[in-house]
Amino acid sequence: MKEERKKRTLQLAFWTWTWVITLAMATFGPKILWAENNLLTALAIGINLANGIGMILANRKLFNHYDELERKIHLESMAFTLGASVVVGLSYSLIDQTNLINADAEIGFLVMFIGITYMLALLINRKRYL
Amino acid sequence: MKNRVQELRKAKGLTQEQLGEIIGVSRQTINAIEKEKFDPSLPTAFKMAEIFNLPIEQFFFFTKD
Numbered sequence: 556m557k558e559e560r561k562k563r564t565l566q567l568a569f570w571t572w573t574w575v576i577t578l579a580m581a582t583f584g585p586k587i588l589w590a591e592n593n594l595l596t597a598l599a600i601g602i603n604l605a606n607g608i609g610m611i612l613a614n615r616k617l618f619n620h621y622d623e624l625e626r627k628i629h630l631e632s633m634a635f636t637l638g639a640s641v642v643v644g645l646s647y648s649l650i651d652q653t654n655l656i657n658a659d660a661e662i663g664f665l666v667m668f669i670g671i672t673y674m675l676a677l678l679i680n681r682k683r684y685l
Numbered sequence: 686m687k688n689r690v691q692e693l694r695k696a697k698g699l700t701q702e703q704l705g706e707i708i709g710v711s712r713q714t715i716n717a718i719e720k721e722k723f724d725p726s727l728p729t730a731f732k733m734a735e736i737f738n739l740p741i742e743q744f745f746f747f748t749k750d
Contacts (some may be wrong), residue, residue: 622709625711
């Protein structure tokens with residue numbers, strides 16, 4: 556059981572890191588590496604998308620290995636994160652649309668918010684149940 | 686829900702790790718059940734009943750609060 560968990564966690568780590576690397580390539584590659592060549596940019600985005608799908612499947616595979624309490628902890632954390640992200644995301648978009656902030660509302664901030672919220676929710680729920 | 690899982694597990698001479706291994710959950714989950722922080726699913730309760738050789742209602746007790 557522990558060996559299988561380790562294997563699935565490592566698979567998820569592999570897909571996550573390759574996704575991060577291909578995302579960085581697709582983001583900075585057009586300017587730094589291939590001088591805005593559209594074909595290479597499309598290829599980089601396609602590879603990143605395929606990597607993202609691999610990451611999602613690896614995450615599902617790991618999730619399916621969790622026992623009932625671990626699933627409960629993760630599902631409760633995801634539910635809270637989803638709700639908080641919709642509410643905060645829309646408020647963030649509104650302050651941009653109404654020009655309360657000078658800069659544009661960037662999706663990166665929302666992704667960061669989702670990550671931090673999920674991590675905190677996991678920590679709190681683990682403390683509650685474990 | 687109240688339970689006698691810890692008492693029955695110890696009577697069987699099992700560690701939390703061993704009981705978890707047998708029924709397919711983690712040691713932490715067994716610990717959470719024993720501390721009554723988490724109520725297990727029916728399949729898990731039935732697996733425990735098989736190990737303890739007792740009907741479920743003799744070691745899980747429903748409480749309204």
